[in-house]
Amino acid sequence: MADRKGKVYLVGAGPGDEELLTVKAADVIKSAEVIVYDRLVSDSILSKIPDDIEKINVGKNAGNHPVPQHEINRILLGKASEGKTVVRLKGGDPFVFGRGGEELELLNENGIPFEVVPGITSAIAAAAYAGIPVTxxxxxxxxxxxxxxxxxxxxxxxxxxxxxxxxGTLIFMMSVASFPKIAEGLIEAGMNPDTDAAVVENGTRPNQRKFVTKLCDISKVIEENQVKSPAIIVVGKVCALSxxxxxxxxxxxxxxxxxATGPKKTSEKLVSKLRRLGAHVLEYPCIYTEPLDFDIDIQNYSWIIFTSSLGVTMFFKKLYESKLDSRHLYNKKIAAVGSQTAEELLKHGIRADFVPSKFDGKHLAKELLRSGKITSKDKVIIFRAKDGTRELIDIFKNNNISCTNVSIYATGYIKNDRIDISNFNYITFTSESCVKGFAYSFDNTVNYSRINAICIGQQTAKAARAYGMNTIVSDTATVSSMVEKIVEVYEGKKR
Structure with a gap:
């Protein structure tokens, strides 16, 4: 064992909704070197863990059985003894039937420092998401x-x-299999068989199910609806308020x-908005981006054009690495392809001089020319993705505008594990590259006509239609508009 001892953080991940993760828990997770997690930690929380952190799943092994507790204890002790910062991530609260105390006892015996970060227990949260106030x-x-x-x-x-x-209100955890005996015991002890009761499965998660009934019937309801763990059972008059x-x-x-097919970092806003509205979202990043080396000499240009928020990020990263700042853009006119790109510019203290009415390269070029803001006397430099559509450049060149194209990042496709697309109402595409990356994952073996593609703009929709997808285009090329469109069409189908 190494001389330097690490530290273990026993962290409660909450009941499943990623936004119920505490601020401290999120901070500790980001600073970890090793994360040991169980099966009750939701996929949406696991997706937030940085890729460079070692992750150990102790929720199940190849035989689909839980890793024995003594083995989990050994893993924690071993990793901490290597001098590493370890997060033991447990669903709910680690001290509410989470066996957290057992894990800490071994660490204490071996002189390993530890901290406990409480989590929101599903005993209360799942009931709240089912409309049941526990008191x-x-x-x-x-x-x-x-x-x-x-x-x-x-x-x-x-x-x-x-x-x-x-x-009082009784909340039974980890009781799906044993509840017939529990119900029998309560009734034999004098509880009215008609006492209100409820079972909440996958509480706080988008696939939550609840069933409200009577104590005498709840075991039958659990069996008929094939309720599985994680689930809580609530017994008491408060269930009538559900x-x-x-x-x-x-x-x-x-x-x-x-x-959601966009890159993990750029999809965060879309995914968060959808989940807040109750959607079950699976992140399926189909593309990745990598920075390219480029020259930031802009002195001979009158107009600078950014065609994506990522392009703005890459440009300013290069600017700062070169010991420069936004003053380097003095006396330049700045155009942004859309509101999100303009918002990214504002983060660096730059307000775009021009944003088109429709957020794409075609309208950007045509509206700039029509307005007279750009003439043949101007020299334009465009910072954008390598292999992006040439429409913007061609319009300028056809109108005798001196135009320099600078590739500042490249896009690559990710080969994902195959999934069943029939499980999804909608698939979101925030760029033409996402459409191509999605197709790359399936090798043209999927029936694209079954896909309802929510597209951020006409260029993206054109790419989706080329594969035979049913396309639905957001009113404006923004994440917020995409979300509004999903709500519009989904609620329309429910009517």
């Missing part, structure tokens, strides 16, 4: 969280008589499945 002064005066999970070979050890006498206070299933995109 309400008109219905109960106490809340009790009980586990229905026991060690192998042991029997349930629940004091049913005491629970019934308390007349329909009245349900807000989650009423979100406009609840039940809508979306596949």
């Amino acid at each position: 309400h002064r008109d219905f109960c005066s106490s809340l009790h969280i009980i586990t229905g999970h026991v060690k192998d070979g042991e029997n349930l050890d629940i004091d049913y008589d005491s629970l019934v006498k308390l007349k 329909e009245k206070l349900d807000w989650f299933s009423k979100l406009p995109l609840y039940g809508c499945n979306v596949l």
